[in-house]
Amino acid sequence: MTRAVLSLGSNLGDREGHLRQAVRVLGRCVERASGIYETPPWGDADQPAYLNAVVLVSDPAAAPHDWLQRARAVETAALRVRDPERRFGPRTMDVDVIVVRDADGRPVLSADPELTLPHPRAHLRAFVLRPWHDIEPAAELPGHGPIAALLAGPALAADLAALSPRPDLALESTA
Numbered sequence: 001m002t003r004a005v006l007s008l009g010s011n012l013g014d015r016e017g018h019l020r021q022a023v024r025v026l027g028r029c030v031e032r033a034s035g036i037y038e039t040p041p042w043g044d045a046d047q048p049a050y051l052n053a054v055v056l057v058s059d060p061a062a063a064p065h066d067w068l069q070r071a072r073a074v075e076t077a078a079l080r081v082r083d084p085e086r087r088f089g090p091r092t093m094d095v096d097v098i099v100v101r102d103a104d105g106r107p108v109l110s111a112d113p114e115l116t117l118p119h120p121r122a123h124l125r126a127f128v129l130r131p132w133h134d135i136e137p138a139a140e141l142p143g144h145g146p147i148a149a150l151l152a153g154p155a156l157a158a159d160l161a162a163l164s165p166r167p168d169l170a171l172e173s174t175a
């Protein structure tokens, strides 16, 4: 049994459609989904704005690496093409595994480059922490403390101010 926090991002094509497709592909393991934010590109400014969201997922049968496999399946479903020249470049779909917790709620720690846990850049990314905080306000990022404190700190203030909630969009169908 593991639970995970997954970050979803898209800045090419039907961005909202890609995020909604991600939720569909992840299926019944999605426990909670955040609202959608419009966010300026991080790490490589010369690309369109992203839509970002976060989902909390759980599965009695999933090991930590299964979440990476599922993340890749979601990216493949959105026909993501990797550009080796642009590490943080544009993409139809990006799914990052932010944290994984075991059945007792303990965080899984990993230095494996294939699956580093927690995600090594999550603490720098308002586009991850803000939607995550909306759906799990008391969450902690192992090694960095409460996400509420990270969001209140000076390092993320400018990025946070540049995020725009998109209440006109939703991850899950309300029909």
Ligand SMILES: Nc1ncnc2c1ncn2[C@@H]1O[C@H](COP(=O)(O)OP(=O)(O)OP(=O)(O)O)[C@@H](O)[C@H]1O
Residues within 6 Å of the ligand: 068, 071, 087, 088, 089, 094, 095, 096, 097, 098, 112, 113, 114, 115, 116, 117, 118, 119, 120, 121
């Ligand atoms: N926690 C993690 N979540 C997702 N991918 C990870 C993680 N830890 C390591 N990786 C590895 O990172 C590699 C690059 O993934 P990807 O192309 O999605 O990176 P990126 O989205 O460009 O950058 P970033 O990981 O900073 O968001 C993948 O091969 C994957 O195995």
Ligand SMILES: Nc1nc2c(c(=O)[nH]1)N=C(CO)CN2
Residues within 6 Å of the ligand: 008, 009, 010, 039, 040, 041, 042, 043, 044, 050, 052, 087, 088, 089, 094, 127
């Ligand atoms: N705003 C924003 N910027 C990014 C994102 C993302 O999801 N949102 N993903 C990236 C891939 O590493 C690089 N930059």
